[in-house]
Amino acid sequence: METQLELARQNRVTPLMQRVAEDENMAVEQIVRQVAAGRIVIPNNPGRSGQKVVGIGTGLRTKVNASIGTSSDICDIALEVEKTRVAEAEGADTLMELSAAGDLDAVRRAVIHSTSLPVGNVPLYQAFHDTIRKTGDPTRMDPEYLFDLIEKQLADGLSFMAIHCGVNRYTIERLRRQKFRYGGLASKGGTFMVAWMEKTGRENPLYEQFDRVCGIMKKYDAVLSLGNGIRAGAIHDSHDRAQVAEMVINCELAEIGRDAGCQMMVEGPGHVPMDEIQGNIMLEKRMSGNAPYYVLGPIPADTGAGLDHITAAVGAASSARYGADLICYITPAEHLALPNAEDVRQGVRATRLAARIGDISKYPERRETEKMAALARRDMQWQDLESLLMFPEEARRIRDSRAPEKAETCTMCGDFCAMKKGMALFAQDIGGDKQAPGRSTAAQGGGA
Numbered sequence: 269m270e271t272q273l274e275l276a277r278q279n280r281v282t283p284l285m286q287r288v289a290e291d292e293n294m295a296v297e298q299i300v301r302q303v304a305a306g307r308i309v310i311p312n313n314p315g316r317s318g319q320k321v322v323g324i325g326t327g328l329r330t331k332v333n334a335s336i337g338t339s340s341d342i343c344d345i346a347l348e349v350e351k352t353r354v355a356e357a358e359g360a361d362t363l364m365e366l367s368a369a370g371d372l373d374a375v376r377r378a379v380i381h382s383t384s385l386p387v388g389n390v391p392l393y394q395a396f397h398d399t400i401r402k403t404g405d406p407t408r409m410d411p412e413y414l415f416d417l418i419e420k421q422l423a424d425g426l427s428f429m430a431i432h433c434g435v436n437r438y439t440i441e442r443l444r445r446q447k448f449r450y451g452g453l454a455s456k457g458g459t460f461m462v463a464w465m466e467k468t469g470r471e472n473p474l475y476e477q478f479d480r481v482c483g484i485m486k487k488y489d490a491v492l493s494l495g496n497g498i499r500a501g502a503i504h505d506s507h508d509r510a511q512v513a514e515m516v517i518n519c520e521l522a523e524i525g526r527d528a529g530c531q532m533m534v535e536g537p538g539h540v541p542m543d544e545i546q547g548n549i550m551l552e553k554r555m556s557g558n559a560p561y562y563v564l565g566p567i568p569a570d571t572g573a574g575l576d577h578i579t580a581a582v583g584a585a586s587s588a589r590y591g592a593d594l595i596c597y598i599t600p601a602e603h604l605a606l607p608n609a610e611d612v613r614q615g616v617r618a619t620r621l622a623a624r625i626g627d628i629s630k631y632p633e634r635r636e637t638e639k640m641a642a643l644a645r646r647d648m649q650w651q652d653l654e655s656l657l658m659f660p661e662e663a664r665r666i667r668d669s670r671a672p673e674k675a676e677t678c679t680m681c682g683d684f685c686a687m688k689k690g691m692a693l694f695a696q697d698i699g700g701d702k703q704a705p706g707r708s709t710a711a712q713g714g715g716a
C-alpha cells in the first residue's frame with residue numbers, strides 16, 4: 269500500500285485529498301502539491317471505515333485536538349467514551365486516546381468505536397504500563413514489545429501516533445549539562461523513556477531504529493507525530509538547550525521520515541512566553557522543511573492553573589497566527605486533575621476559539637464570517653447573528669436569561685443602546701461596504 273504522501277508525489281489525486289480540498293474550499297491540485305511536499309498530512313487509517321477526513325498543514329484551517337484517557341486514580345471506560353463524544357460534538361478535529369491505566373486495549377477500542385474523528389495515541393504509555401504490570405519495573409521494557417505494540421495499536425484503527433523518537437542520549441546530555449530545569453520533565457512518555465535509557469545505558473530504540481518505526485507507520489498510512497519528551501514545563505525553561513536539542517533532532521527525523529514516504533508531523537513546545545511563540549514556530553517550520561506543527565498549548569504563563577484553558581488559548585491564538593497547524597487543547601483541569609466531560613467541553617471551545625482567532629490573522633482573506641457577524645450585530649439582527657456565531661446556544665442562553673424590554677436591544681445598555689442610536693443617525697452614511705466604494709450610500713439594514 270502506498271501512503272498519501274507517496275501517491276501525491278506521483279501527482280495522483282486520492283479521494284482523501286479531494287475531500288480535504290472540498291472541506292477547505294481549495295483547489296485539489298494545491299492539496300496534492302502540499303501533501304507531496306510533506307506540508308499537509310491526512311491522518312486516516314485505511315483499515316477503519318467511516319472516519320472523518322481531516323487535513324492538517326499549510327494553507328488549511330488550524331485544527332484542534334482533544335485528548336482523553338484514564339489515569340491510575342480515575343479509570344472508567346464509560347467516562348472516556350463520554351468525553352470522546354463531548355469532544356466530537358463540540359467540534360474537535362482529532363482525538364488522542366492517552367489512557368495510562370486499566371485495560372488499555374479495551375479503552376482504545378471503545379474510544380475508536382465511539383467516534384468518527386481520527387484517533388491518535390502515545391504507544392509508550394502502554395509499553396511501560398504493561399511492563400510495570402508484568403515485572404513491576406518500567407526500565408525492563410523490551411524494545412521488541414514496543415515495536416509489536418505500535419503495530420497492534422495501529423491495527424485497531426489509529427490514524428496518528430505521538431512517538432518520542434527525538435529523546436536520545438544527545439538530548440539527555442544537554443539537559444544534564446545545562447544544570448537547571450524549573451519545570452522538570454513534563455512528558456509522561458518522554459520521562460519513562462529517559463528513565464529506561466538511564467537505567468539500561470542504551471540509546472532510545474525509537475531513535476536508533478527510526479526507519480523501522482517509519483516502516484510500521486507506513487503500513488497503515490498513519491501520521492508519525494514526533495513527540496517532544498523534553499518539552500518545557502515552565503516558561504523559564506522555554507527554548508533551553510535540552511528542548512532545542514530535541515527539536516533539532518525531531519526536525520531532522522521529520523525530513524528522514526518524509527523521504528521514506530511516511531506522513532510526518534512535529535510536536536512542540538509546552539510552556540512558552542508570548543514573545544517567544546513566533547520564533548518557536550519559525551524554527552520548527554524552517555528546520556523541518558515546513559512539516560505540520562502540532563503544538564501543545566503553548567501555555568504562556570505558569571500561574572493560571574484552574575483556568576489554564578484560557579491561558580493556553582491565548583498562546584494557541586498566537587501560535588495559530590504564526591503558523592501552527594494543529595493545537596492540542598488544554599482543559600481547566602490542566603496541572604490539577606484528570607479532566608471530566610465538562611472540562612473537555614470547555615477545553616475544546618476555548619481552543620476552537622483560539623484557532624479561529626489565529627486563522628483570522630493567518631488568512632486575512634477569510635474574514636467574511638466575522639464581517640457578516642459584525643453587520644448583524646450592528647443592525648441588531650439577532651437571529652442572523654446567532655447563525656454566524658461559533659457558540660450560538662451560549663449566546664442565546666445568556667440573552668434569554670436577561671431579556672430586554674425592547675426586543676431589538678439587549679439589557680447591557682437598554683435605552684442607551686449605541687447601536688440603535690448610531691444607526692438612526694448614520695444609516696445612510698455608514699451602511700456601505702469599503703470593498704465596493706461605489707455602493708457607499710447603500711443602507712444595509714439600519715436597525716433603528
Ligand code: SF4
Pocket residue numbers: 677678679680681682684685686687688
Ligand atoms: S444595548 Fe448595548 S450591548 Fe446591547 S446591542 Fe445595544 S449597544 Fe450593544
